[in-house]
Amino acid sequence: MPSEIPDNLIIDASILFSFFKVNSSRRDVFKRLLEQECKLTSPDFVSKELSSNKSDIMKFAKINEDEFDEAMSELGNDIVSFKEEEYKDLLAEANKISPHGEGTKDDPYFALALAFNFPIWSDEAAFKLQSRVKVFTTEELFKLLEKSKDNSKSETDSESK
C-alpha cells in the first residue's frame, strides 16, 4: 500500500449513511480505499444500529428491502467492527479529547482510535480541533488516492520504457 494511505481507518457514521447517496464521492473513496487494502473499521454496535435505521435508509435512498440487505451485507464484509472490550478502558480519555465538550457521542470513535493508533475518516470539522488523533476528510483521502494513482502510473510508465 502507498505509504501515505493509512492501513486502517475508523469510518465515521455520517460517511456510512452517505454511502446511500446517489453519485456519492464518499462511496467512491470507500471503494478506492478497499482497493488499496486499507482496512475500514468501526466501534462496536455501529452495524446493529445502522440496521435499525433500515426504514429511514430505504425511504431516503429509494431502495427496497432486498437492496438494503445487499448493501448491508457488503458493508458488513468491508468494515471490521471492534468489540467494546478492546477499547473501553480508553473511553474516559477519549472524552477529554473528543470535540463536543460534555457530549459523549464521539467517545467510542476516539477511544478506538487511541487504543490502536488508528486515524478517523470524518468530514466533521470539529474532529480536527484536537491533535491526538489523526483525522482525514474525504477530500484529503481523495487527494492521497489520486497521488497514489499518479505514482503507480509513473512507475509503470518508467518500467515499460
Next chain:
Amino acid sequence: MASVTLTIAEDVKSELKKFSWINWSEVAREAFLKRLKRDEVFKRFDEILKNSEMTDELASKLGDELKKRVAKRHGL
C-alpha cells in the same frame, strides 16, 4: 485460457523468486477476480441508488443520531 503479462519492478521479481513454492499466477488471478467482483458490486450500488434522495446533510443528521445510540450502548 488466456494469458496476461504483468510488469513488476526487478526487486519485487527477486522477492517473488524467494517464495518459489507460491503459485504467483494463482495469487494474481485471485486478486483480479476480487477486484472485478468489487467493481461489479459497486457498479450495482450506483445503479440501485440512482434515485436516492439521501443528502450529506441528512447523512450527518442520521449519523449523529446513530452515534448517540452507539454511545448509549457503551454506557455513556
